[in-house]
Amino acid sequence: MNKLKLLELIGTKCKLCGYDKCLRGLHFHHILPPSDGLWEWRRGSKTVSNALSNLPEWIQLEQIDRVITLCANCHAEVHDGLHPDIPCPPTRSPGGKGQVTETVEEKTTLWDM
Numbered sequence: 001m002n003k004l005k006l007l008e009l010i011g012t013k014c015k016l017c018g019y020d021k022c023l024r025g026l027h028f029h030h031i032l033p034p035s036d037g038l039w040e041w042r043r044g045s046k047t048v049s050n051a052l053s054n055l056p057e058w059i060q061l062e063q064i065d066r067v068i069t070l071c072a073n074c075h076a077e078v079h080d081g082l083h084p085d086i087p088c089p090p091t092r093s094p095g096g097k098g099q100v101t102e103t104v105e106e107k108t109t110l111w112d113m
Helices: 003-010 036-044 057-066 072-079
Strands: 026-030 067-071
Touching: 003 026, 003 057, 003 067, 026 057, 026 072, 036 057, 057 067, 067 072
Parallel strands: none
Antiparallel strands: 026 067
């Protein structure tokens, strides 16, 4: 399934700001941890891309209820903790055999640089 089809199923606008101008500017953000099927597939895959649209369709369908659409800017802000109302669950690294990766607690803004 391509990205446009996934967006039609999940949402074609950023859930935070409503951005919808550029397909490449829209990301899928996990609000629930990714499914076990995703991690099993990634462990055995030679694919470098983590893009949802590059995954087998059965894994894409597993993820639909676990993700929301965010624009690139809002996605970065969510991961930096600027939107505490949007869940940002810890994720397992593909080679980590189910281990939870550490989350970054430090919040950086342009004014801190």
